[in-house]
Amino acid sequence: MQAMPVQTVAVTFARWPNRASTRHHQISPSATLLPQVSGMLTKIVVRSGDHVKAGQLLMEIDPRQQMATVASARATERQKKALYDYNVIELERQRKLFEAGVTSATPTTRRSNLLATPRRIISRL
Numbered sequence: 105m106q107a108m109p110v111q112t113v114a115v116t117f118a119r120w121p122n123r124a125s126t127r128h129h130q131i132s133p134s135a136t137l138l139p140q141v142s143g144m145l146t147k148i149v150v151r152s153g154d155h156v157k158a159g160q161l162l163m164e165i166d167p168r169q170q171m172a173t174v175a176s177a178r179a180t181e182r183q184k185k186a187l188y189d190y191n192v193i194e195l196e197r198q199r200k201l202f203e204a205g206v207t208s209a210t211p212t213t214r215r216s217n218l219l220a221t222p223r224r225i226i227s228r229l
Contacts, residue, residue: 110140114158137162143169 147164150156201207 112159139165141165141170143167 143165145163146166149161149163156162198207
């Protein structure tokens with residue numbers, strides 16, 4: 105499976121005193137890393153205090169949870185698209201029946217209203 109894209113940020117190295125104190129805040133030479141995806145860490149490559157370079161692997165996250173989330177979202181998207189396609193076909197069928205004088209306008213109007221929101225959503229895809 106293709107890897108998920110991850111946003112990277114350039115970091116520059118600068119000397120930092122062991123501890124600096126400002127008027128209201130204490131600053132320590134550390135950084136907090138927040139991954140863009142959730143999952144269990146399977147490997148930690150660096151240790152506390154290590155110097156790292158841009159693009160260097162720091163840790164690995166088990167991709168299975170993210171892959172399942174993506175697969176679920178894609179399945180939901182396909183299901184909603186299939187329902188939308190069905191409603192388009194059904195609306196056309198109801199319109200033809202109405203024009204032929206077989207049915208009233210109510211089912212056609214109801215089906216048309218059902219399509220309004222999904223049509224806006226799909227147009228953004």
